[in-house]
Amino acid sequence: xxxxxxxxxxxxxxxxxxxxxxxxxxxxxxxxxxxxxxxxxxxxxxxxxxxxxxxxxxxxxxxxxxxxxxxxxxxxxxxxxxxxxxxxxxxxxxxxxxxxxxxxxxxxxxxxxxxxxxxxxxxxxxxxxxxxxxxxxxxxxxxxxxxxxxxxxxxxxxxxxxxxxxxxxxxxxxxxxxxxxxxxxxxxxxxxxxxxxxxxxxxxxxxxxxxxxxxxxxxxxxxxxxxxxxxxxxxxxxxxxxxxxxxxxxxxxxxxxxxxxxxxxxxxxxxxxxxxxxxxxxxxxxxxxxxxxxxxxx
Amino acid sequence: xxxxxxxxxxxxxxxxxxxxxxxxxxxxxxxxxxxxxxxxxxxxxxxxxxxxxxxxxxxxxxxxxxxxxxxxxxxxxxxxxxxxxxxxxxxxxxxxxxxxxxxxxxxxxxxxxxxxxxxxxxxxxxxxxxxxxxxxxxxxxxxxxxxxxxxxxxxxxxxxxxxxxxxxxxxxxxxxxxxxxxxxxxxxxxxxxxxxxxxxxxxxxxxxxxxxxxxxxxxxxxxxxxxxxxxxxxxxxxxxxxxxxxxxxxxxxxxxxxxxxxxxxxxxxxxxxxxxxxxxxxxxxxxxxxxxxxxxxxxxxxxxxxxxxxxxxxxxxxxxxxxxxxxxxxxxxxxxxxxxxxxxxxxxxxxxxxxxxxxxxxxxxxxxxxxxxxxxxxxxxxxxxxxxxxxxxxxxxxxx
Numbered sequence: 170x171x172x173x174x175x176x177x178x179x180x181x182x183x184x185x186x187x188x189x190x191x192x193x194x195x196x197x198x199x200x201x202x203x204x205x206x207x208x209x210x211x212x213x214x215x216x217x218x219x220x221x222x223x224x225x226x227x228x229x230x231x232x233x234x235x236x237x238x239x240x241x242x243x244x245x246x247x248x249x250x251x252x253x254x255x256x257x258x259x260x261x262x263x264x265x266x267x268x269x270x271x272x273x274x275x276x277x278x279x280x281x282x283x284x285x286x287x288x289x290x291x292x293x294x295x296x297x298x299x300x301x302x303x304x305x306x307x308x309x310x311x312x313x314x315x316x317x318x319x320x321x322x323x324x325x326x327x328x329x330x331x332x333x334x335x336x337x338x339x340x341x342x343x344x345x346x347x348x349x350x351x352x353x354x355x356x357x358x359x360x361x362x363x364x365x366x367x368x369x370x371x372x373x374x375x376x377x378x379x380x381x382x383x384x385x386x387x388x389x390x391x392x393x394x395x396x397x398x399x400x401x402x403x404x405x406x407x408x409x410x411x412x413x414x415x416x417x418x419x420x421x422x423x424x425x426x427x428x429x430x431x432x433x434x435x436x437x438x439x440x441x442x443x444x445x446x447x448x449x450x451x452x453x454x455x456x457x458x459x460x461x462x463x464x465x466x467x
Numbered sequence: 468x469x470x471x472x473x474x475x476x477x478x479x480x481x482x483x484x485x486x487x488x489x490x491x492x493x494x495x496x497x498x499x500x501x502x503x504x505x506x507x508x509x510x511x512x513x514x515x516x517x518x519x520x521x522x523x524x525x526x527x528x529x530x531x532x533x534x535x536x537x538x539x540x541x542x543x544x545x546x547x548x549x550x551x552x553x554x555x556x557x558x559x560x561x562x563x564x565x566x567x568x569x570x571x572x573x574x575x576x577x578x579x580x581x582x583x584x585x586x587x588x589x590x591x592x593x594x595x596x597x598x599x600x601x602x603x604x605x606x607x608x609x610x611x612x613x614x615x616x617x618x619x620x621x622x623x624x625x626x627x628x629x630x631x632x633x634x635x636x637x638x639x640x641x642x643x644x645x646x647x648x649x650x651x652x653x654x655x656x657x658x659x660x661x662x663x664x665x666x667x668x669x670x671x672x673x674x675x676x677x678x679x680x681x682x683x684x685x686x687x688x689x690x691x692x693x694x695x696x697x698x699x700x701x702x703x704x705x706x707x708x709x710x711x712x713x714x715x716x717x718x719x720x721x722x723x724x725x726x727x728x729x730x731x732x733x734x735x736x737x738x739x740x741x742x743x744x745x746x747x748x749x750x751x752x753x754x755x756x757x758x759x760x761x762x763x764x765x766x767x768x769x770x771x772x773x774x775x776x777x778x779x780x781x782x783x784x785x786x787x788x789x790x791x792x793x794x795x796x797x798x799x800x801x802x803x804x805x806x807x808x809x810x811x812x813x814x815x816x817x818x819x820x821x822x823x824x825x826x827x828x829x830x831x832x833x834x835x836x837x838x839x840x841x842x843x844x845x846x847x848x849x850x851x852x853x854x855x856x857x858x859x860x861x862x863x864x865x866x867x
Contacts, residue, residue, distance in 0.1 A: 201806035204504060204768050208497045379804045380761030381768075410731030410762045417496050417732060443727075450730040452496065 176205040183212045183392075191350045194393045198346040203385050203418075210388035210419030213395050222416050222453040224404070224423040224444050225460065232262035232277065238269045243441075244428030246460035248308055249277030256286040256295060260302040267303030274460025279309035280321055296328035305460065306330060309370060312348040313340035322359040332363035332462060334401070339371040342382045349386075349393040356396045363462060364399040365390050366424065368407060383411055384418040391419030399462070404444065413447040422458075423448075469493050476502045476743055479509070487693045487744050496736055503739035503770030510749055511772045516807035517750075517816065518798050520823065521570035521603070522563040522779040525838050526551045526589075530576025532608065532657040536642070536685055538721035538786040540576050544859040549839055550578065552847025553592050559836075560597055563779055566830065567795070567823030570814060572776065573604035574639055574783075577612040577657065580860030583627060585853045586613065590632035602632055603814050606639030607666035608658040616856065621666050625673050635814050636670045638678040638713065644698045645691040652685055652724065664702055671708025676815055679709045679748075683737055684717040684729035692737070696744040703747045710816055711750035711773065714741055715757040720788030728788075731762045735769045742770025750816055755798075756784055759791045764801040773812075774798050780836040794832035795824055 179189065189197070197206055228244035230237045232251045247266050253259040259278060266275045278299075286295045307325065312335055315321050325333055335352050337345055349367060356362045367390035368383055391400045402415040403425040412423055426444055441457070448455035457465040472486045473494065482490065490499065529548040530540035541548040560571060571593075590602055605613070605628065614621045625633075641663055642654055649655035658666070670677050679699045683692050703709050714737055716729040729737075734754070742751055753771040755763025756778060763774070777795050793801070799822045802809040811819040823829055851867040 203765075204497050204500045208501075211495075211497065377760075379801055380764040381805045383761060384765065408759065408761075410734075410759055414731050414735065414762060414765060446727065447730050447732075451732045 176202075176209060179209050180212055183209060183216070186216070188353075188395050189392055191393075194350055194389060195346060197392065198385075198389055203381055203388070206385060206388045206392075207418040210391040211417060213391050214400070214419045214421050217395070217398065218421040220452070220454045221456050221464075222421055222423065222448045222451070223399075223456050223458040223462070223464065224426050224448070225458055226426045226428040226441070227424070228428045229425075230266065232259065235262070235265045238266055241428035244273065245458070245465070246274040246276055249275070252278070252282055256290075256298060259286065260298060263299060263302040263304045270303070274305045275303055276306040276308050276460065277304065278307055280307060280311065280315050281309075283307065283321075292324050293327060296324060296330065300329050306332070306334070308334070309336050309338070310334065311336050311338035311370070312352060313344065314338045318351065318355055319359060322355055322361060326359065326361045331361060333361050334364040334366060335362055335397075336366045337369050339369045339373070342378070342386060345386055346389060346393070349390050352390075353394040353396055356394065362397050364401050364422065364424075365394055365397045366401040366403065368402060370403070370406065372406060380411060380414075383407065384415055387415045387420050388418045409443070409447055413451050416448065416451045416453055473498060473502060477505060481746055482743060484690075484693050484697055487696070487740060488689060490743065491689055491693070491736065491740050496732060496739075499736055499739040499743070500769045503742035504768055506742050506746065507751070507770050507772050514807050515810050515818070516767060516772055516774060516802045516805070517810050517812040517818070518774040518777065518795075518802070519570065519812055519814065520563070520566060520568040520777045520779075520795060521572055521601075522559055522568055523572045523574075523776065523781050524551070524556065524559055525782045526556065526573060526575040527578040527581065528576050528782070528838070529578040529580070531579055532577045532612075532654065534642075534652055534654040534657065535723040536652050536654075536682070536717055536719075537783070538718070538788075539783040543579060543857045546844065549844070550581065550847060550850060551838060552845075553589055553849055555839075555847070556589065557592070557596060559780065560593065560600060562836075564597070564600070566777070566779065566832065567811070568777070568779065569599070569819070570601035570603050570634075572637055573602060574606055574609065574637060577609065579616060579857045580850075580853070580855035580863075582853050582856075583613050583617045583619065583624065585850075586628060587631040588849075590628065594632040601634045601814060603635045603637055604628075604633055606637050607663045607670075608640035608654075610636070610666050611658050611662055622669050622673075625666075625670055625675070629673065629675065633675070635675055635710075636667070636677040638667075638680040638709070641680045641695070642682045643685070643687045643691055644695045645687065648685070648687045648691055660698065664698060667708070668702060668706060671702075671706035676708055676710045678711045678713060679703075680712070681714040681741070682717055683714060684733070685724060685726070693740075693744065696741060700745055700747060703745070707747075709748060710814065711752055712741055712745050712748045713752040713754060713775065714738060715754035715784075718757060718784055718787030718789050722787055731758060734758050734762060735765060738766055738771060739769040755793055755801075756781060756791055757789050760793050760797065760801060763791075763793075764805055767802070767805045767807060773816075774802060774809075777832075778835055779832065780838065782838045785835070785837070790835075792833065792835045795822060795829065796831065799824075
């Protein structure tokens, strides 16, 4: 009962808009009581987003396969995948995507790519060149990989990249809590962060994450970083069931929804009706958004 | 109203159907989960989560029931129809024992060409070769099918099968125990709700322990889902013969009924409600085979205290689109990751020991086996010893 009482105190504080301290987040990270953790995170989530859950339909296009750019008109973001060997190749891919994107967001690449292309030039120049070509966002800013996240965030801001999304590449569960706390600190000091995707983007087949681990990390992200507007979960990587359950553990945005309603992806298919059905079954209101987090309709 | 029901459940009270419906409709998912988790903790304070190493064998896919939610069955005469030979089944048992298993979950279609003698000979053959090996076999609709085919009462069928080696009866074929639903799913004729309940009562009175199941997410209303639970609760009050309850969502792919699978949150809510309503059931299994490992593991926070079976083989759910696999190592990792102590059990939920792979080397199992390799249409030799009822079956015997 004492655990319940402690959680009730947390709920009261969260309802008053009071963030939990880093020490409190670290304490919560070791609790086996994921339901209470989920309730806390859901309280924060509802204070920020009420019953709304957003989703983004994305067209993933290999940077060197421009023939695919015209596909998936329903996508609200064109996401270039792969890692061009040179900045010139990246710029060419961005320009090709920009030409067909219209008002849709064009995103791509990781901070690793930026660092590699900056070998003979300044990071600022590389980012400015990509912005000039029409790139709107860097897809992967992995907190567990970037040496100096503060520098990365400031550089991106200076180059005009807004609404940044922080990610985790492959850090194990016990190493992720400090990263979530760091995300909140970065937002306090630098701002410009709009989303945090706390589940690893690189999946290990040898040691896959577990359901407990995933929902706990989503809940901790929501609690650790109440100053970051969105906590995301990836629909294709984590599948409809886990992504849906994550919405009850603090996530408010489903990223990476396939824009193709006809893709023969079996149980992972993601027609719009399917994702809306999942969000509604979680007791939430589905709202599609564009790449800039503008709500399209409800 | 919800607050008073929540308080009642926390105090160990029993909910009515109306209260269960109110909880299901209005209680947030975390509240349902915490109530269910509280009941699990009261029943299992030692924080043990169990599992069984057994093999899910489907001895035939030929079936005259034609349930419209089933993607597994083949009609009489189908080129894809099969009956496993005794030697094939013995080989599966050998493989099961090799990975530490102690039981077959043996179920199959309603095959008109398998008289009761076939089942008796199979069971006796298993017990002769493997005296300690358990047969958890033949769901109530199969018992009813055998009784009709052989013009015996279901009590006689159970008596003869027990004499041949039947140890316990699985709770398959329950679907939703409401006849309106059963008629719509075309499974009313295989067994009505009363017939399913009646056969389970007979089994319990004969000293057998059985499980109970619920397949939800087809055409039933929420009220009917709860009516199903109430019927099970009533029989459990009467006999105490159920060892466990297992619920899973309808798997729609390749079925005549079609439609959608209910979501993961629906599953967790239904599981939690089951734990609350079925207050006289000690054990609730997680259905990782339909929900996947992650939601399967999360079931342990929503009332489940058992990770079910390692399975080794699965055919029915796979035919309808679900193809998840977890071997003993993965099941144990998931149990421990959730903060519980993993223990092997038998069908009676008696603890058999710690994970077998920690006692000796066991081969990893990265995919569930199937009944037969694709394209294997061989007909077992011993079938010619049993009288066939269908014309196709008789022709097949003549060709042997």
